[in-house]
Amino acid sequence: MTEAAKDAAPNAVGRPRLIKSPQEFDERVDTYISWCRSKEEPILLTGLILALGLSSKQAFYNYEEYPEFLDSVKRAKLLVEMEYEKRLNTFSSATGPIFALKNFGWSDKQELDVTTGGDKMNQAPTIIQLVAPNVTNGTD
Template sequence: MSNVNSKNKGGRPLKFKSPDELQKKIDEYYKWANENRKHITVTGLAWFLGTNRQTLLNYENENSDLYRNIKNSEKAKFIDSIKCAKARIEMEYEESLFYKNSSVGAIFTLKNNYGYVDKQEIVQENREINVTLED
């Protein structure tokens, strides 16, 4: 059974018939990547799903033409599946920042996720300079 409204409004149909089917394939990708010692990536997920990176990102965009025939409740589930998958991929990247004996990863995530900044304080003192001109 399809979640498409009875009137065909045109456009390419979704690759996945339901958000549950999409989520199942995402979970299969995680398992495949683990079994094959691959890092999980957005492009890798797109490849595994039989699509490309841009189409996958379009699934995350609520204004995408992909959703013109889909009920809002179903659209929200598709979007959530992609956002959750990307969050997991992002988590993996962030965790990898700490694998080396360096503080660079910690500094990077503190700056980009917690508002830390490098700042340099310059103290300027106003000093009076007396110049005398003589003939």
């Protein structure tokens, strides 16, 4: 039995984590961010995932399941989100800011509350009442 096998937890299942600590995770994120800024490249979620050495979005999101990595993953996602917001918020178009505000819960639809102030609404007249007001429609 190898030393690594002896050190592994007795009930460990699955592949070991590629990134061993939150500090290592943060360092990889910061390296990617710095690289993007130095090359004037956009900061992208897929680029970040690849820079972390992961092979899927799910592998990235799996790190949220480890309590010690939760803040690091949230920070990484916010850095990517901030980049998207910066790019959406251009003066050439209102579409980007509108999209971002909708994601923050804003709404651009007009909602009208049409009520009678609590009074009972009158029933709309039927066609028969409009055409021949003196004729009954058999409801007497």
